[in-house]
Amino acid sequence: MKTELSALMLTVPLALITLTGCSMTDDDTQAIPSAGTSTSRDASDSMERVSSSIYDLIGIAGKASDSRPTVTDCGGKDAGTYFRILHPWSFTPATEGDLEVAMKRLKVELPKNGWKVVHYGPDTSKNKNISLTADNDAKKVSIKVIAMAKDDPPMLTLDVISGCYKVPEGQEVERF
Numbered sequence: 308m309k310t311e312l313s314a315l316m317l318t319v320p321l322a323l324i325t326l327t328g329c330s331m332t333d334d335d336t337q338a339i340p341s342a343g344t345s346t347s348r349d350a351s352d353s354m355e356r357v358s359s360s361i362y363d364l365i366g367i368a369g370k371a372s373d374s375r376p377t378v379t380d381c382g383g384k385d386a387g388t389y390f391r392i393l394h395p396w397s398f399t400p401a402t403e404g405d406l407e408v409a410m411k412r413l414k415v416e417l418p419k420n421g422w423k424v425v426h427y428g429p430d431t432s433k434n435k436n437i438s439l440t441a442d443n444d445a446k447k448v449s450i451k452v453i454a455m456a457k458d459d460p461p462m463l464t465l466d467v468i469s470g471c472y473k474v475p476e477g478q479e480v481e482r483f
Contacts, residue, residue: 342470
């Protein structure tokens, strides 16, 4: 129970940081980029495929959490027409020493697969967790990864968030 509560307490602030502070560009003053037109379900499926490809890039033994994407608002736009998809999940490596290996692999492999790493280094927490932020302009997706080395067990937390989608004409955003 303690581990589940701890993970939840970490996920909520990370999601909020991602929603408010992580952009697709180096200039945080620019608007959230358009990700095109899609239904919430199709965009969610697309985000799961992005997360799956990131899981593959980690390339080490471990276990990913079983979480699903959620629909969020799109920064001041009509919530009935525009939305973003957030997919928070975690990865626990099979061995504690593989946490650092996983982060280094992501730092190297993400750019080889269309991502631009815009930040890599210690965060401002007392634990000085290593964090990585990357943008994929072609897919209109950003990711924030934090190596939680002092957690029990040590894990990566990952927040994958899309650009701003518009629902097809005559449809509304489905919330889940």
